[in-house]
Amino acid sequence: MKARTETLRKYVRMAPVIPVVTIEDARTSIDLAHTLVRAGLAVVEVTLRTPAALDAIAAIAKAVPEAIVAAGTVLTESQIAEVADAGAKFIVTPGTPPKLAERLSAAPIPVMPGCATVTEAMALAEAGFEILKFFPASASGGAAWLRSVQGPLPALSFCPTGGIDQASAPAYLSLANVPCVGGTWVAPAELLRKGDFDRIGELAAAAAALRRPT
Numbered sequence: 001m002k003a004r005t006e007t008l009r010k011y012v013r014m015a016p017v018i019p020v021v022t023i024e025d026a027r028t029s030i031d032l033a034h035t036l037v038r039a040g041l042a043v044v045e046v047t048l049r050t051p052a053a054l055d056a057i058a059a060i061a062k063a064v065p066e067a068i069v070a071a072g073t074v075l076t077e078s079q080i081a082e083v084a085d086a087g088a089k090f091i092v093t094p095g096t097p098p099k100l101a102e103r104l105s106a107a108p109i110p111v112m113p114g115c116a117t118v119t120e121a122m123a124l125a126e127a128g129f130e131i132l133k134f135f136p137a138s139a140s141g142g143a144a145w146l147r148s149v150q151g152p153l154p155a156l157s158f159c160p161t162g163g164i165d166q167a168s169a170p171a172y173l174s175l176a177n178v179p180c181v182g183g184t185w186v187a188p189a190e191l192l193r194k195g196d197f198d199r200i201g202e203l204a205a206a207a208a209a210l211r212r213p214t
């Protein structure tokens with residue numbers, strides 16, 4: 001678990017934003033990954049919400065080795081091996097029921113499990129996880145929640161996702177327990193459908209320029 005946590009720590013520090021993408025056509029995933037990497041966003045979360053998701057993860061892992069592709073929206077135990085076999089570098093869950101948490105703690109790749117409450121965060125910490133997804137961030141208390149848990153949960157860091165955009169990201173990124181944020185605003189489904197990689201590149205460059213003040 002320790003080595004996997006350190007690997008995940010490296011990934012979440014690579015860029016201020018992890019684009020969360022839902023891919024309908026796996027063929028677009030390689031252009032997407034190149035566009036994001038070129039703009040300075042090396043980490044991308046491909047959600048398992050479409051039939052093309054596993055192929056997209058495999059395509060990115062094979063064709064764009066400089067990208068760190070995560071599998072998002074992992075909901076079931078059986079998906080753990082599927083995404084690891086496809087080449088995902090880490091796993092993200094929106095929420096983490098106890099049985100899934102147990103299986104995830106034995107996953108072959110790092111995991112950023114989702115939580116939305118202090119109790120859920122404590123349960124995940126007890127299972128050995130130190131870097132959590134806070135989801136749905138804005139609906140669950142936003143930056144104020146994250147600031148409030150710094151005192152009682154000093155060993156944990158969070159990647160808040162859900163309802164965050166370019167304008168609201170800086171408030172999250174200014175917090176010491178937030179190495180990065182996630183969101184769909186960088187590569188929205190509509191732009192992906194149109195194949196508008198110029199616009200995605202612009203949004204990604206703006207997101208990559210978001211830095212927390214040191």
Ligand code: 3PG
Nearest residue numbers: 020161162163164183184
């Ligand atoms: C996720 O799975 O992380 C969410 O779907 C993020 O969506 P949003 O950035 O559009 O709120």
